[in-house]
Amino acid sequence: MFESTEHLELFTDMMSEGFIVIDNNGTIQIYNNKAKEIFGILHNQQISHLKGKINDGDIVIIGDNAVGKDDGGLDSESLEYIGVRDKRIREDDVLIAVGAYKDSSVKPVYICKGSDEVKNALKMETKFLGIDIKVVIDLVNKIITIEADGEKYSMNYVRYIGHLVILDRATKKMKFYQAQGYTARGEGLKDILDGKEYMAKGENSEFLNVIGKNVFEIHKGCKTIKEFYDVAKGENISYIDEFKEINGFPTMCTLIPVDKDGKRIGAALKVEDISEIKRVIRERDDALFNLEKVEKELHEEKMLKELFPNIIGESKKMNYVKKLALKAANTNSTVLILGESGTGKTLIAKAIHERSRGDKPFVHVNCGTIPDTLLESELFGYERGAFTGARAEGKKGFFEMANGGTILLDEIGEISPPLQVKLLQVLQDRSFYKIGGQEKIKVDVRVIAASNRNLEEEILKGNFREDLYYRINVFPIWIPPLRERKEDIYPLVEALLPAICEKVGCGRKTLSVEALNMLLNYDWPGNVRELENILERAVNLCDGNSIFSKHLVLKPNNNENFEISDIVPLKQSVAEFEKDTIKRTLKLHKGDKKKTMKSLGMSKTAFYERLKKYDIQ
Ligand SMILES: Nc1ncnc2c1ncn2[C@@H]1O[C@H](COP(=O)(O)OP(=O)(O)OP(=O)(O)O)[C@@H](O)[C@H]1O
Known part of the structure; x- marks a missing residue:
């Protein structure tokens, strides 16, 4: 095809781009050194091995x-x-x-x-x-x-x-x-494992002689080479600097037909190796992608903070809770909020309500504090004269009061099994009968249930109906305990302290570093509610502007960092402990004073005296 191939080879080997010429049979006429380098045909710089083939046992x-x-x-x-x-x-x-x-x-x-x-x-x-x-x-x-x-x-x-x-x-x-x-x-994995002979590498290597070989032998199953061959055969395609892939290598190619006396005799392909450029582009793309991700996350965090200003805490776990709350607010599904006592279940329920039905009523029913005998009439209401002691005019139930808005069924795990059946019916078709009523009342109420109990365990114990559980567990949100998101403690203190000082009616107080450390080392069994109480007590106990660790009354078994500076007069400790115990026992007995006295083994006089002394309602 070309008379002076020797010269051509000499010149083309000097080129900084790969250069391949084939004739109209697809036979390689020119394949310069750079092309060999790009496609890995030059390999005498590498670790050496001899030519050979795979043997049994290798x-x-x-x-x-x-x-x-x-x-x-x-x-x-x-x-x-x-x-x-x-x-x-x-x-x-x-x-x-x-x-x-x-x-x-x-x-x-x-x-x-x-x-x-x-x-x-x-x-x-x-x-x-x-x-x-x-x-x-x-x-x-x-x-x-x-x-x-x-x-x-x-x-x-x-x-x-x-x-x-x-x-x-x-x-x-x-x-x-x-x-x-x-x-x-021709040394793909399959070729070698099929037993094909391979060439030597490194100092023992010989150049793979590509001249005179069919281009498809060197570049198998490649679209760009097929196009190259088609042009050599007579097709009229040409391009300059186009991105192409050859043998899996990203390249920039220029393709031109070679004609002689008006007849197609072959084609020439100029190839630039752009794998390095590609690598840099990929690195840049990765960096941009990561940047976008960080920006998106920052934007999301900012948005969540603005959407839920009352929910303090930007730990990953709390942001996830806020994200779920936002999703829940955009649906009408029943939501089940789980979490230990004091983690903020009511707060989240209110936030969901405010973002979805904020202009409508929000009715919070604490199923754990209303005696079971009363709960049914409180939830569904009654007609006049429904039972002895009922109001003459009858009464609207919580479901009716929440119509258009949200009802929060707090401590749902406390509801008795017969009432669970009734509740299931309401959840199924959003309608019910008042006690003593004949007329079916239909309501449009979003139900949010909350519990600090493990309801699945309660199902196993036979205390909670499985069908009711599935009915309420449509959109579950679990709020992690404070000890699992300690990074939220400082922002919570920052947000809660000024409000507490205002409530107590004193000037602004701040937390000393040692006091903050003590809070960070504490286990928080009572979660954010306990944090609020401890801060309030500390504000009351401290006369100056700084709250020190001695002002923080934490539960003794968790107070591992007890130091000299933490010691308070014994009388004060005893008083704090007494007050705490009475309050907790009262809560356990749902406000029943008789039972509380009995459990604590206190006389009536001593009990009422303490209630007065500690201002317990
Ligand atoms: N992330 C928070 N940001 C600000 N305040 C919070 C947060 N979480 C809880 N609180 C506050 O802690 C107190 C307890 O919260 P809440 O009543 O919502 O908890 P709960 O999980 O419903 O408790 P329980 O199970 O005992 O009813 C409330 O005063 C609430 O405002």
């Missing part, structure tokens, strides 16, 4: 980021050669496998994961037939590294690649490793 190490893609067609048949017979392995999977070639006495070691299961990297470390082997498929930095007895063989890739190292079984020395340009050399 140790095979494979790292493949997408089985069957750009790895020379690795398939189940090739994997069987090393004893891997696993129908779960699919095309596109990320695979690391080590085995002995055609030696059924040796069990292979492998891991295979779906491409969506591997986030950043797949790794395997093993001792195989006495050799320390480590394989890492790093999907972030796009590099596969195979290490055998400390010797490393790495392969960078752009999209997909299959890496392979073969060790001689007898000497345990490397006899083949995969390197760029395997498509051009």
